[in-house]
Amino acid sequence: MTGMREDMSTKKIVQAKQTRSTDLTPLQKTYIPEIVKGLAVTIKSLFAPKFTRQYPEERMNPQASFRGRPVLVEEDGVERCVACGLCARVCPALAIEVQASETELEKERYPVKFEINMLRCIFCGFCEEACPEEAIVMSDEYELVFRKPENAIYGKDRLLMSTDRLKPRLEFLRKAR
Numbered sequence: 001m002t003g004m005r006e007d008m009s010t011k012k013i014v015q016a017k018q019t020r021s022t023d024l025t026p027l028q029k030t031y032i033p034e035i036v037k038g039l040a041v042t043i044k045s046l047f048a049p050k051f052t053r054q055y056p057e058e059r060m061n062p063q064a065s066f067r068g069r070p071v072l073v074e075e076d077g078v079e080r081c082v083a084c085g086l087c088a089r090v091c092p093a094l095a096i097e098v099q100a101s102e103t104e105l106e107k108e109r110y111p112v113k114f115e116i117n118m119l120r121c122i123f124c125g126f127c128e129e130a131c132p133e134e135a136i137v138m139s140d141e142y143e144l145v146f147r148k149p150e151n152a153i154y155g156k157d158r159l160l161m162s163t164d165r166l167k168p169r170l171e172f173l174r175k176a177r
């Protein structure tokens with residue numbers, strides 16, 4: 001049985017070798033045509049238009065569909081967030097911390113503390129999808145630089161963004177829903 005298997009595998013190797021030797025012409029065996037073809041592609045690319053962006057001098061202006069860092073929507077100087085905690089609940093990276101407090105209005109709440117740990121955030125946009133108030137959205141900001149880990153925890157002071165600034169994203173969301 002073992003001898004039969006060895007015979008079959010030897011036969012396969014011989015067949016493979018035979019196919020390869022008959023497929024290639026003597027010129028092809030030198031690989032010169034393929035090398036020339038490869039060089040032609042390289043030379044063509046040298047003169048093709050370049051798409052490299054000279055960042056940071058040339059900044060990218062993202063489309064409304066772009067998912068940059070999540071921010072809290074501020075309308076007429078007031079945050080839309082009602083501190084329901086849904087965004088924190090759905091966040092797969094456990095990046096959001098919300099602490100609710102009562103307002104002067106009956107049955108109204110606001111986030112006395114709202115923090116996003118930007119080292120944890122994976123820009124998935126689940127918080128935006130879950131929010132019933134359209135109070136947290138993905139902005140067009142993509143530049144995040146921290147010198148210390150604690151600087152990556154964004155509080156309301158850095159999260160609140162006006163509806164004017166977020167207009168393209170808010171319009172995009174309304175059309176998409």
Ligand code: SF4
Pocket residue numbers: 070087090091092093094095096116120121122123124125126127128
């Ligand atoms: S974008 Fe995703 S990871 Fe980032 S805070 Fe929202 S739900 Fe969490």
Ligand code: SF4
Pocket residue numbers: 080081082083084085086087088098130131132133134135136
């Ligand atoms: S941002 Fe939206 S989902 Fe998150 S706590 Fe505020 S209202 Fe609720």
